[in-house]
Amino acid sequence: MPIITRSLAWVPSSRSGFEGLTLTLTPSGATAVGHITADPDDRDPERSTGFEVFYRIECDEAWRTRHVSVVENSTNRALELWSTGDGHWQGDDGRMLVALSDALDVDLSATPFSNTLPIRRIGLALGQSAEITTAYVDVPSLQVSADRQRYTRIAPSVYRYEALDGSFVRDVEVDDEGFVTDYPGLFTRVGR
Template sequence: METCRWIPEAGNGIEHLTLRRDGAGLFAQGAVIGDDFGAFYTIRCDSAWRVRHALVEVAGGARLELHADGAGRWQDGQGVSVPALAGCIDIDLTASCFTNTLPVRRLGAALASRHEIAVAWVHLPALTVEAARQAYTRIAPRLVRFESLGSGFMADLTVDDEGLVVHYPGLFRRID
């Protein structure tokens, strides 16, 4: 089991994450506290780091549950197909550093070249979700370029040997 914590570089808050790995894959549980919200998340991935289940709950009652088949097909918590997320393999929670690790680990050595991906982008605290285009490229052993293709935002993320973010310039830094 591994535990990590991040704080924002501006404003108040914290993200606390606990990771457990076994032969079936990865189980991540986390809590994110922002200036005006608190949320809990659980993300399960298979052994290839493809998201298979995500549950996000905002303090006060809002809840989002998604299931994925690892090949880009998603369903909500009631088993209803979510065609707007077709082709997404990863999930990205707006207030979470951890979710950047998912494509970094899943793509692994392939990050030697730029990879455009689609992610299920969950906005916190509203819990709205949409497909978003992103790109990841390893530019040094511990440096990964993240690009949000819809907005033009780009950041060079410092990661550890496990692909967990150590520093997300302007947004987050790890404190553990």
């Protein structure tokens, strides 16, 4: 397989902002490098601040997350995580993160690219579903927690995403490669 580079971009639905991502695919895996800017959310200005985030996600050939780094530019907060690919995570201080046991994917709250990771890794057939645990990274706080989720392929290009705590459900549209094109109420892809 030759090295393939893709550029993807999204805009958030509820605020001004932009995400640009460069994805490099090689025989040994995928590396995503992204930059996200977001103005405060006009619908909730007291609780929502603007942010600027740079991130890098490295996956192995099976789309299991192996390394994550995130920097929130306005506060200089940074986060770095490593994974063995089988549910064991380590923080930037070298300690094992037992709370993330069984997580194979990272879920950065500010990017729909996070949804591509389990979609590509699991490879659901139409009508199938799978429950997963992710290493959820809240942006802009960069707080990390385990998050149980379910993906169900309800149409050839539509996956139902559900937070297993019942707090959130969306039918996410993707292209033929599993990259989000429309995440209702949250993100829309721009360009090709």
